[in-house]
Amino acid sequence: MANKSVWSDNRFWQRTATWVTGFASVLLIWLTFDTSAQIAMGNDQDLQNKVTKRVPGPTVINYKITYEMSAKRGLEVPIIGGNDGKGNSLFQVKEKFFGRDDYSEDEARALLHLGKLGEQAKNCMDCHTLLGNGAYYAPDLTKAWLDPAWGPNGAMQALTGKNTREEAMAEFLQHPGQYPTHARMMPNLGITAKEAKGLVAFLKQMSSIDTNGFPRNFGKIKGAVNGK
Amino acid sequence: MFEAFTDVNPSFFGWLNQGPMTLTIFLHTVIILPMIWIYYQEKKRLENEN
Numbered sequence: 001m002a003n004k005s006v007w008s009d010n011r012f013w014q015r016t017a018t019w020v021t022g023f024a025s026v027l028l029i030w031l032t033f034d035t036s037a038q039i040a041m042g043n044d045q046d047l048q049n050k051v052t053k054r055v056p057g058p059t060v061i062n063y064k065i066t067y068e069m070s071a072k073r074g075l076e077v078p079i080i081g082g083n084d085g086k087g088n089s090l091f092q093v094k095e096k097f098f099g100r101d102d103y104s105e106d107e108a109r110a111l112l113h114l115g116k117l118g119e120q121a122k123n124c125m126d127c128h129t130l131l132g133n134g135a136y137y138a139p140d141l142t143k144a145w146l147d148p149a150w151g152p153n154g155a156m157q158a159l160t161g162k163n164t165r166e167e168a169m170a171e172f173l174q175h176p177g178q179y180p181t182h183a184r185m186m187p188n189l190g191i192t193a194k195e196a197k198g199l200v201a202f203l204k205q206m207s208s209i210d211t212n213g214f215p216r217n218f219g220k221i222k223g224a225v226n227g228k
Numbered sequence: 229m230f231e232a233f234t235d236v237n238p239s240f241f242g243w244l245n246q247g248p249m250t251l252t253i254f255l256h257t258v259i260i261l262p263m264i265w266i267y268y269q270e271k272k273r274l275e276n277e278n
Contacts, residue, residue: 004278015266019262038237212235
């Protein structure tokens with residue numbers, strides 16, 4: 001009998017498939033647990049102890065959040081409470097959110113929960129993208145809080161007649177029909193003042209999440225990164 | 229080829245994702261090298277059977 005090729009031998013392919021499937025299963029189970037730990041939300045203690053978490057605790061809404069280029073990582077990172085000059089958060093500079101910068105962990109958590117429920121009830125993802133999920137019909141909301149359009153020099157504060165980022169955003173959310181800012185106008189979703197506050201808190205906390213520079217095109221908006 | 233580890237939290241998967249070569253080398257090490265090993269084992273077995 002002629003020599004049988006290994007490539008047409010069943011046992012070779014069976015052993016290879018067993019090895020690859022087994023190894024990939026172990027790797028993916030490990031990856032699942034590793035990811036769970038990476039994306040677990042921090043708490044107020046972390047912020048007070050100046051611990052950088054990928055997803056900061058709810059009380060991050062008490063702090064000033066900026067988006068700055070990290071030379072070390074080669075991408076933009078959210079900076080919480082001021083920059084130490086090396087691209088790390090200082091967790092010191094506070095910023096008033098609807099007139100307060102002393103939200104307790106429970107208050108902030110309740111606000112974010114309300115925002116999350118609102119985001120789900122109003123189906124924001126029908127048009128917008130949040131953290132990579134949703135549609136691209138309307139602007140990406142992942143870093144919406146940091147968009148200079150809502151800032152002191154942006155158009156939205158003048159348009160809505162409000163003096164702060166959060167008030168301008170809340171006003172827009174309640175009466176989007178009055179502020180036609182986009183060819184694809186946002187519909188009036190009947191968002192109440194309380195819901196709008198929760199939604200803005202939700203957006204502010206989301207902007208503080210370290211998304212490894214995603215969405216990549218956000219940095220191209222004038223004024224979005226390092227205030228430039 | 230290898231870049232400095234710069235992710236927020238140190239992690240094995242963060243290390244794997246640092247550059248284009250790191251994942252490639254890792255997967256070749258754990259998939260292709262054992263396949264070569266299995267190949268020669270099976271070749272030897274077939275030769276012995278003949």
